[in-house]
Amino acid sequence: MEYMTESINRTPGHILCCDCGVPISPNPANICVACLRSKVDISQGIPKQVSISFCKQCQRYFQPPGTWIQCALESRELLALCLKKIKAPLSKVRLVDASFVWTEPHSKRLKVKLTIQKEVMNGAILQQVFVVDYVVQSQMCGDCHRVEAKDFWKAVVQVRQKTVHKKTFYYLEQLILKYGMHQNTLRIKEIHDGLDFYYSSKQHAQKMVEFLQCTVPTRYKASQRLISQDIHSNTYNYKSTFSVEIVPICKDNVVCLSPKLAQSLGNMNQICVCIRVTSVIHLIDPNTLQVADIDGNTFWTHPFNSLCHPKQLEEFIVMECSIVRDLKRSAGAGMISKKHTLGEVWVQKTSEMNTDKQYFCRTHLGHLLNPGDLVLGFDLANCNLNDEHVNKMKSDRIPDVVLIKKNYDRTKRQRRRNWKLKELARDRENMDTDNERQYQDFLEDLEEDEAIRKNVNIYRDPTIPVESDTDDEGAPRISLAEMLEDLHISQDATGEEGELMMT
DSSP, X not given: OHHHHHHHHHSOOOEEOTTTOOEEOOOTTOSOHHHHHHHOOTTTTSOSEEEEEEETTTTEEEETTTEEEOOOTTOHHHHHHHHHHXXXXXXXXXXXXXXXXXXXXXXXXXXXXXXXXXXXXXXXXXXXXXXXXXXXXXXXXXXXXXXXXXXXOSEEEEEEEOSSOOHHHHHHHXXXXXXXXXXXXXXXXXXXXXXXXXXXXXXXXHHHHHHHHHHXXXXXXXXXXXXXXXXXXXXXXXXXXXXXXXXXXXXXXXXXXXXXXXXXXXXXXXXXXXXXXSSSEEEEOTTXXXXXXXXXHHHHHSXXXXXXXXXXXXXXXXXXXEEOOOOOOOTTOOOBOSSOBOEEEEEEXXXXXXXXXXXXXXXXXXXXXXXXXXXXXXXXXXXXXXXXXXXXXXGGGSOSEEEEEEOOOHHHHHHTXXXXXXXXXXXXXXXXXXXXXXXXXXXXHHHHOHHHHTTXXXXXXXXXXXXXXXXXXXXXXXXXXXXXXXXXXXXXXXXXXXXXXXX
16 A cells, blocks of 8 residues: 555646646646647748749749749758748747658649747747748749840950961860850850850859960950949949950961061971960971970960961872981970971872972971872962061071871761760851861861860760771771760650750
């Protein structure tokens, strides 16, 4: 009996609810939880349905007062955005937990389950769980409005190059695609001598100009035009224009340097060949294999032009070829190319095979040429050169022929080319028929020059099978290890975009 009395005294006491009479543990309100919830609703004042704006074009949500942010479904960023929509009512209670309730992705609904606490009668703390329904409403953001208008822009970058061939532009296009510099453009317009990039903000245009300065030798000028102003708030609306000029030198151009510039580059000859254009101009002296790099500032200080038009390239056949082993170098000479071999060749034009007229010259292609090979070059002896630096040179310092590159069968190279490049989506106008030939020249340059190829994303073309090299004439080719797999977006049965698949 004593044992039973002792156990009863140890159990906590119970009281009756003052409303319904149910035995409950003592609490400051002396009311059961059910009756307390029926009398007090701590979620009162918190909206149970809220609208949220979403832009279909750029997949971004609107964050007041004027920001659009990109959030994935059921992400922490989207949850923070939803809670900010009811920030004022939530400040009156204590938020314990918040999480998403799964909804169909296409239902235009977001559900967030909230757990809140609040002090009620006589210091009693009540906890409540409820769901807030967010209705996703479609609204086009300001940036997408400008994209759809296509004529509304605040800044434009005009890229120009005063040259006939577009090799540098094709190379620049691939760099823009590789680093995604075209994503913020409203419109890209191609004209005869360059490209125009339109932007919705001046900052994006300045970023593009900085990218161009790092990739190709350029100079630029900036200007702005006043569109409107508000004298009361002292605000002005400008349209900015950035005029970017690329050096007028392309790969395979023959140039003539000024005597002062040639001397500063290690006493190299004035007649040089441009082997590539990247962030600097790479030149090689075909008589000595001496190489030099010229940046944009040096070029604009000591400018020089191309001596010959690309259409003036003539086809020669190699009659004799010998390698120069011992080359005497003058004092103060610069660096020598290790990738080229100096050779002395006798060549004859294929158009003059019925004559015995031959030309002698030195070339940097000694490692590629053999008797009977076809090679492209410029005939300086029989062309009219209108250049201020050439006119001041002695005639014995001007070579008769400057060889540029070995010639291969273009038809076979196109047929076995099992790779492709991507292109910028742009508006074209006033296009001539010479663009296809220039683009094929650029593709051949990629096959021949590994230094340019490493900066370009090359994709495998699955429509063209890989051929064996049994009938190869020695033309350079791109290996499969240097190619990327192209991404394709598949579609499901409903027509919606499916997951990314690798081909």
